[in-house]
Amino acid sequence: MNSKKKCPHITSNDLRVIQAIHKITDHGNSAEVKLQTDGLLKVYEVEKKIVKIHDEHKETAVG
Numbered sequence: 001m002n003s004k005k006k007c008p009h010i011t012s013n014d015l016r017v018i019q020a021i022h023k024i025t026d027h028g029n030s031a032e033v034k035l036q037t038d039g040l041l042k043v044y045e046v047e048k049k050i051v052k053i054h055d056e057h058k059e060t061a062v063g
Helices: 012-026
Strands: 030-035 041-046
Touching (some): 012 041
Antiparallel strands (some): 030 041
């Protein structure tokens, strides 16, 4: 980001939020952003797991 051309609407907290999102997504997880009651944005790291369910009644063809 070019520091000479700062947007007056972007706060230091906004920049921290963007940096946190990049840090989280750089290692493969998702980021979730929520608005706090004080008006600031908070970033959460979300890890998703794939869960396999074995269904005894379902037949699978092996090909």
